[in-house]
Amino acid sequence: MSAKTSALLCGARDTVPMLIGATPFGVIFGTLAVASGLSLPATLLMSALVFAGSAQFIAVSLIASGAGLVVLLLTTFIVNLRHALYSASLMSHVSHLSQRWKIPLAFWLTDESFAVVQRHYLDPQIPLENKHWYYLGSCLAMYGNWFLCTLVGALLGNALPGMAGWGLDFAMVATFTGIVVPLLRTRPMLLAAVVAGLVALVAYDLPWKLGLMLAALCGVSAGVLAERWSAAASVREVGNESV
Amino acid sequence: MSQFEAVLLLGMGVITFAIRYTLFAVGHRVRFSPLVQQALGYVPVAVLTAIIVPAVVMPDGNSLQLTLDNAYLVGGVVAVLIAAFSRNLLLTIFGSMLVFFLWRWWLAG
Numbered sequence: 001m002s003a004k005t006s007a008l009l010c011g012a013r014d015t016v017p018m019l020i021g022a023t024p025f026g027v028i029f030g031t032l033a034v035a036s037g038l039s040l041p042a043t044l045l046m047s048a049l050v051f052a053g054s055a056q057f058i059a060v061s062l063i064a065s066g067a068g069l070v071v072l073l074l075t076t077f078i079v080n081l082r083h084a085l086y087s088a089s090l091m092s093h094v095s096h097l098s099q100r101w102k103i104p105l106a107f108w109l110t111d112e113s114f115a116v117v118q119r120h121y122l123d124p125q126i127p128l129e130n131k132h133w134y135y136l137g138s139c140l141a142m143y144g145n146w147f148l149c150t151l152v153g154a155l156l157g158n159a160l161p162g163m164a165g166w167g168l169d170f171a172m173v174a175t176f177t178g179i180v181v182p183l184l185r186t187r188p189m190l191l192a193a194v195v196a197g198l199v200a201l202v203a204y205d206l207p208w209k210l211g212l213m214l215a216a217l218c219g220v221s222a223g224v225l226a227e228r229w230s231a232a233a234s235v236r237e238v239g240n241e242s243v
Numbered sequence: 244m245s246q247f248e249a250v251l252l253l254g255m256g257v258i259t260f261a262i263r264y265t266l267f268a269v270g271h272r273v274r275f276s277p278l279v280q281q282a283l284g285y286v287p288v289a290v291l292t293a294i295i296v297p298a299v300v301m302p303d304g305n306s307l308q309l310t311l312d313n314a315y316l317v318g319g320v321v322a323v324l325i326a327a328f329s330r331n332l333l334l335t336i337f338g339s340m341l342v343f344f345l346w347r348w349w350l351a352g
Contacts, residue, residue, distance in 0.1 A: 017332040024340075042248040049256040054294060059255065069247070073254045080259050085286040087266040088275065095270040106264035111291065170315060170343045171336070173298050174322050176291040178335035181326035183288050196289040197296035201307075204297050212293050219289030220282050227281065 007130040011116070011137025018112035019145045021175025022053065026146050028168035029056055030153020035161065036064030040154055047150035051108065051143060054172070055079040078213050086114040093121045097132055105132065108139030115179045188230065192223030295319065314350060318343030 033043040046056055055076045062072055086109055094102055117135045156163055184190045196219025203211030299319035301307055322339035
């Protein structure tokens with residue numbers, strides 16, 4: 001097996017835990033999409049062309065409430081804006097690649113693949129050379145799984161109209177919690193999470209999911225301020241000791 | 244497929260791709276300041292927490308439900324505990340989903 005193939009398979013293998021979380025999420029998306037009046041081809045095409053779980057989920061609930069195109073597209077923009085920040089984090093790792101690589105890798109960038117791939121890029125033990133194959137493997141696993149789950153959900157939704165109420169959406173909570181909690185290793189990181197969570201609750205009623213963006217902004221600001229403040233405090237401490 | 248659906252799919256697809264691709268496309272010409280780099284490190288935690296917390300404490304989207312009748316809250320707390328002690332994603336997903344569904348089943352019974 002070539003180093004490229006093994007990097008590809010490795011990326012897919014390391015994404016398996018994410019697939020387990022995404023599977024019920026994809027199935028419930030398919031179910032809800034059909035229940036809210038989206039046609040079967042449109043449901044499948046949304047997963048194939050948009051490939052953004054939380055935005056698709058929110059779009060479908062907006063369609064069910066009779067929202068128009070402008071609100072739907074604006075919401076998609078706001079909910080997916082976090083991906084710009086993911087691509088900003090990965091940017092320096094893919095800058096040596098051709099557009100032929102960058103286009104698909106950007107198209108397939110999700111929360112789950114980002115979490116898996118970023119960890120891989122940050123590992124200094126592994127040479128950069130084949131890391132984009134690892135990235136591709138993670139993406140293909142997520143994409144294939146997402147499409148299949150949407151198909152299963154849409155077909156099940158047609159057969160069992162009550163399934164939307166089973167609580168399968170908890171899978172999203174479980175997955176995102178499993179991603180976030182291990183990242184909370186420093187006090188500024190913990191503070192960022194607490195502030196983001198509280199603001200998300202307080203600002204929940206703002207239109208077009210603006211509360212989500214506001215919460216993210218406040219969380220990031222709190223983290224950065226806390227980090228700068230504690231760095232300044234430790235510099236002062238070192239200064240005092242040397243006197 | 245209706246015209247509304249076609250425009251919606253095209254619009255959502257283009258917007259999402261543009262967000263994900265822009266920085267990759269111009270990557271070698273952009274340099275971030277240390278502040279921006281520092282801020283980027285907090286983005287995943289802030290965004291994902293902002294999605295999780297309302298889903299757990301107000302699953303109906305209307306009011307806070309800080310009670311044991313709320314299986315999302317119970318499952319969410321269990322997920323945090325498993326993740327904190329095991330740092331194992333698979334175990335977190337499986338364990339908390341099991342608790343969530345058992346709790347719902349018990350509540351319904």
